[in-house]
Amino acid sequence: MIEISGLSKKYDKTVALDKVDLTIPTGICFGLVGPNGAGKSTLMKILAGILKEFDGKVSLYDQGEPSLGYVPQDICLEETVSAQANMNFFGRVYGLKGKELQERQQLIFEDIGLSERAKSKVTTYSGGMKRRLNIGCALLHSPEIVIMDEPTVGVDPQSRRHIFELIRKLKQEGKTIIYASHYMEEIEGLCDYVAFIDRGKVVEQGSIEELLTRYAGSGVFIKGELPDDFLDNEEVFQKDGGFVIKTEKPLEKLAFLAKKCEIEGVEPNQLSLMQPRLEDVFFSLTGTELRDKSA
């Protein structure tokens, strides 16, 4: 388990992290979610041991250097040489050599789906392939903790699938994965636990299931031209140009609203059950959407 308490980090006057408390259980995929500039990368760099000046406590380094792999946000490879040459370099950095290095490399190339391109120069790789190779380089020494900073930004769907499969495999092997993203659907699909970070603060953390139950609840979505008083007496919030009506009994509420529409002659464009989503949890905690929908 990684315990983080009272962690603060400033860059001159910019507060990147503000008294962050976080518990990351062992052997799970832990998502860090937050908008651009929230402080995710700073937190990851501190966990990876890159940033050493901060206030507060991080238990990760209590017993010396942890077994850790770090995939930074920006791809870090030597592109004028082959993928294999890059792997060799990183392998040596991690103290691997000879047969062990060759065997690990072979396995990793399989895991990232690039075995057939191992000898190609990295300049011939697509962005997604470079990203997969960069992830592979961080896994050569079979680390117990893997830190990945937005590994799917700008990545094609095929490479994304490879990355997700790889993460699922790492989970099965019992590794602890710390995964930053601002794609909620990725976090929902991959992670067991999540922490929401906004302006340097952890606004909530817990298992995804627990947070969905606690904050998103269930509801009914309605969109279209509605009379001003149509949703009076309901607990609602705005979403995607419509309204979510929060309720413990969504089916009953749906039937009630359908009947109400019929009686009042209202014809909404959409009236449907709403699945609780992490996006809604974030909205309910911070009052802001995570992503600019036009981005």
Ligand SMILES: Nc1ncnc2c1ncn2[C@@H]1O[C@H](COP(=O)(O)OP(=O)(O)OP(=O)(O)O)[C@@H](O)[C@H]1O
């Ligand atoms: N080296 C630096 N010098 C000065 N300010 C920095 C530096 N690195 C980050 N910051 C600032 O610290 C804050 C947190 O940045 P950080 O990169 O940790 O956020 P993030 O959640 O990872 O965002 P993104 O998704 O855009 O990478 C931001 O206001 C950022 O501008």
